Amino acid sequence: MLERLYHMLVKEFIQVLRNPRMRAVLFVVPVAQTIIIGYAVNTDVRHVPMAVYDLDRTPATRDLIARFEGSGCFDVVRRIASEPEIQKVLDSGEAKAVLRLNRGFAEALSGGGSAQAQFLLDGSDSNTASVALSYASRISADFNRSLLEQRFARTAGVRLDAEPVALASRAWFNANLDSRNYFVPGVLAMLVAVLSIILSSMSIVREREVGTMEQIMVTPIGRLEFILGKTIPFAAIGFVDVALIALISVFWFRVPMLGFPPVLFLGTGLYLLSTLGVGLFISTVSSTQQQAMMTAFFFMLPAFMLSGFVYPIANMPKIVQLLTYLNPLRYYLVIIRGVFLKGLGLEVLWPQMLALTALGTIMLLLAAGRFRKTMG
Amino acid sequence: MSAVPGTLAVTLRDLERRFGDFVAVNRISLDVRQGEIFGFLGPNGAGKSTTIRMLCGLLEPSGGQGTVAGLDIRTQREEIKRSIGYMSQKFSLYDDLTVEENIDFFSGIYRVPKEKKAERKAWVLDMAHLQEHRRTRTGLLPGGWKQRLSLGCALLHEPRVLFLDEPTSGVDPLSRRSFWDLIYQMASEGVTVFVTTHYMEEAEYCDRLALIYRGELVALGTPGEMKGGLMADQVLRVACDRSHEALGVAATVAGVRDAALFGRDIHLMTEDAEALAPRLRRSLEEGGFQVGAVERITPSLEDVFVSLIEARDRADGAQKEFKA
Numbered sequence: 001m002l003e004r005l006y007h008m009l010v011k012e013f014i015q016v017l018r019n020p021r022m023r024a025v026l027f028v029v030p031v032a033q034t035i036i037i038g039y040a041v042n043t044d045v046r047h048v049p050m051a052v053y054d055l056d057r058t059p060a061t062r063d064l065i066a067r068f069e070g071s072g073c074f075d076v077v078r079r080i081a082s083e084p085e086i087q088k089v090l091d092s093g094e095a096k097a098v099l100r101l102n103r104g105f106a107e108a109l110s111g112g113g114s115a116q117a118q119f120l121l122d123g124s125d126s127n128t129a130s131v132a133l134s135y136a137s138r139i140s141a142d143f144n145r146s147l148l149e150q151r152f153a154r155t156a157g158v159r160l161d162a163e164p165v166a167l168a169s170r171a172w173f174n175a176n177l178d179s180r181n182y183f184v185p186g187v188l189a190m191l192v193a194v195l196s197i198i199l200s201s202m203s204i205v206r207e208r209e210v211g212t213m214e215q216i217m218v219t220p221i222g223r224l225e226f227i228l229g230k231t232i233p234f235a236a237i238g239f240v241d242v243a244l245i246a247l248i249s250v251f252w253f254r255v256p257m258l259g260f261p262p263v264l265f266l267g268t269g270l271y272l273l274s275t276l277g278v279g280l281f282i283s284t285v286s287s288t289q290q291q292a293m294m295t296a297f298f299f300m301l302p303a304f305m306l307s308g309f310v311y312p313i314a315n316m317p318k319i320v321q322l323l324t325y326l327n328p329l330r331y332y333l334v335i336i337r338g339v340f341l342k343g344l345g346l347e348v349l350w351p352q353m354l355a356l357t358a359l360g361t362i363m364l365l366l367a368a369g370r371f372r373k374t375m376g
Numbered sequence: 377m378s379a380v381p382g383t384l385a386v387t388l389r390d391l392e393r394r395f396g397d398f399v400a401v402n403r404i405s406l407d408v409r410q411g412e413i414f415g416f417l418g419p420n421g422a423g424k425s426t427t428i429r430m431l432c433g434l435l436e437p438s439g440g441q442g443t444v445a446g447l448d449i450r451t452q453r454e455e456i457k458r459s460i461g462y463m464s465q466k467f468s469l470y471d472d473l474t475v476e477e478n479i480d481f482f483s484g485i486y487r488v489p490k491e492k493k494a495e496r497k498a499w500v501l502d503m504a505h506l507q508e509h510r511r512t513r514t515g516l517l518p519g520g521w522k523q524r525l526s527l528g529c530a531l532l533h534e535p536r537v538l539f540l541d542e543p544t545s546g547v548d549p550l551s552r553r554s555f556w557d558l559i560y561q562m563a564s565e566g567v568t569v570f571v572t573t574h575y576m577e578e579a580e581y582c583d584r585l586a587l588i589y590r591g592e593l594v595a596l597g598t599p600g601e602m603k604g605g606l607m608a609d610q611v612l613r614v615a616c617d618r619s620h621e622a623l624g625v626a627a628t629v630a631g632v633r634d635a636a637l638f639g640r641d642i643h644l645m646t647e648d649a650e651a652l653a654p655r656l657r658r659s660l661e662e663g664g665f666q667v668g669a670v671e672r673i674t675p676s677l678e679d680v681f682v683s684l685i686e687a688r689d690r691a692d693g694a695q696k697e698f699k700a
Contacts, residue, residue: 007484015472215468218432219485220457374453375434 004221008229016199016233026237027244030191034184034245038253041183045131048073051095053080058106064117064143068099073135086120096122097132109147173341184255185336186309188245189329192238192268193275197300199234200279201292204371209289217373227368231276238272239265249340258343267335267349270356274328277363284370303329331355385410385445385537385568386431392439393426400426402591403440408570408584410536413563415582416572417681423591424572425465428541431570432462445537458486461530465542467522471515475506475525478514479532486533500528503558520551527558531567538562540571544578556581576678587681594684602680609633609683610649611675614642615668616660625663629656634686643673645683 017023050068054061068074077095080086089095100118108115119136123129174181207213216226246264249255278299286292305311306320307329313321324330331352338344346353386408393401401423408414418424429435431444433453442449445459469478479497488496501507504524506517514522523543530538540559544552556578563569563583571582579585580599587595587602595602616622619640626642627635631652634645646652649672660667675683 003487004485007481011470011473011477011481014477015470018472210471211464211466211468212470214434214464214466215462216485217434218457218460218462219482220454220487221485373433374436375429
């Protein structure tokens, strides 16, 4: 058993690592992708381009506009001079928001009444729009408060300093609500899945296509020896990549690593068990490499969508939520974010670990069961 | 499993394999003796590879029995794999491994004992004349060299029975010749060689032959027996100018069952060569052809096989008409 496995491993490692292009695909590409995607996946909303249509042109309107600019959330990219221009800047995408202040704004304020300000938003990107809207509401609330303070001070001679209810909020685990901290570990899970599933789904079917499979099948090699020989090298490569990407996350992107790294590695091992199981299963049911590649993609796309990587599972319909329980990515994301950002250990993450173990074992057994040493 | 002379290395009894409705191998029975070079002949698609794959444990038979090295091909497939060597028509070593790495891999998979590994490796490198290329990527070797390496890897564990499925297809004649020298050497050491081919000159090298056609065993015997007694027809060789045109004329002469070109000559199948010869010469000369020698010849193996296969086709055709 061990002797044959050893020779399978030697052969697989030589085959995978001998080709310089393959080495680049295995070790350089994931690193480069982590860096690029690490910068790209970012749902933080800052510097929203905004246009201003100020018909009043008074110190009061200038004060309000300055508050928008000073917030860091908005950049005033254009001052609009006419009504039709509003439509134009929103259509062209030059501005995502338009602040319109009508004539008489300052007058209404100083008369003690309520002044109207219109805030127009490009809602096609709903996430950016809703975040921008909440920033805008906060800015106008601050503006209101300082106006009220001034009025009270002027009329009653008292300082208004206490709000009826003060909500003191603080985000745990990610104090600055930095979306990068949330997404970079997700990128790790995604890259490792792509790598391990594609590699393993090609492996058996390639031998079948090239014709070496027939020669292997007339040897006394055992099914388990063969399957393990195909699994272990890819798992080892997966570990190296996880280590590389984790180092980049921590030292380049400054994603906090609060947990105990070995927990992450244990989770990774179990995760690789299930992704490699899926890949090998695909490889055993495909008759050409092209088929295997297509099947792998058909698996991966929904696996990413239904993993909680971008879209929260809690928001999905119940039926779809049930489906996500079959998705190894779902569990690994919890583990990886838990270890990185929350410093969780096995005492919390054991259900996820258990689920991955079960999924991985089942998939590998299915693959081994599908693999026959006979043809036709 | 020891090689007792005269024992049977391979036995087939009504062996059958169907793929859906298609009968690829139809109730074939034959025996191969230990140490024999047994040729398995037939046109493409006749069922040669299917049979060999059943014997090697790659395919499950649909019916019938078989043994290889005394082991049952239905129930002892894994045991069989330990005691046979197999080499397919497609080159099936790893192109991206070096010569040496391929040898090490297969000797590891076959669990060649540690103390014998170096010796077997040297033997293969020597046999395949690849000592100087041991570190060459296998994919870079010419076809004939790859073939010898394949054979070497199939023999690493010193199997008693060697299955070769069209081992020399796509290999130049010189390499083919030296490959057969290796097969003879194996046989002289007591290894049974079961080889499929569709090269007629290779068939002549075998101790015994089986001809199969459309999944059925058509003939069985030594090359000599086949040429001597198996053919009902006689063969008439005609030397003639413009033989291509003459072929059309000759085929229409009464008593000619079949006519084919062999180089510049025409070979005619007939029941009575002596009676046909003068009639044929007359017909061709009337057609304006310059006729040289017209003589009865000993049929070649190719003549025999063509004749047997056509006889089988005629019989099948008649049967179909009868059924309709």
